[in-house]
Amino acid sequence: MKSWMVAAIGVAMLLLGQPGATAAEKKAFTAKVDADGIQRVEILGGSYFFDPNYVIVKKNVPAELSIRKERGMTPHDVVLKAPEAGIDFALELKDTLQTVRFTPTKAGVYPFTCEKKLLFFESHKEKGMTGTLEVQE
Ligand SMILES: [Cu+2]
Numbered sequence: 001m002k003s004w005m006v007a008a009i010g011v012a013m014l015l016l017g018q019p020g021a022t023a024a025e026k027k028a029f030t031a032k033v034d035a036d037g038i039q040r041v042e043i044l045g046g047s048y049f050f051d052p053n054y055v056i057v058k059k060n061v062p063a064e065l066s067i068r069k070e071r072g073m074t075p076h077d078v079v080l081k082a083p084e085a086g087i088d089f090a091l092e093l094k095d096t097l098q099t100v101r102f103t104p105t106k107a108g109v110y111p112f113t114c115e116k117k118l119l120f121f122e123s124h125k126e127k128g129m130t131g132t133l134e135v136q137e
Pocket residue numbers: 046048075076077114115116124129
């Protein structure tokens with residue numbers, strides 16, 4: 001094989017070896033119940049992640065998620081539709097904290113995502129901007 005071919009194959013493998021960012025590192029956070037009986041979690045959204053991206057809350061305890069996005073031009077949101085578990089929100093993220101309140105009523109694992117997508121580019125979800133809310137008994 002000629003050396004330029006080896007180089008070309010090397011470059012192709014490098015390019016193919018970048019799988020978006022779908023295998024995001026798991027950053028787990030277990031909500032603590034505050035003295036007033038509310039379990040609070042703070043979440044940062046950005047390009048293209050949620051931090052934490054694995055949030056654990058207790059069933060039948062009021063929860064407050066305080067969410068903001070990192071500074072920058074890229075818009076982000078957060079959407080979690082699990083009405084069967086008492087959780088149903090869609091929020092456009094801002095630089096400042098906004099609070100989502102709910103009381104989870106059913107144990108389970110519920111995905112949340114950013115549903116932004118620019119034209120024909122990969123959606124933020126495809127780029128790894130997803131997370132999981134786990135409701136424990
Ligand atoms: Cu986004």
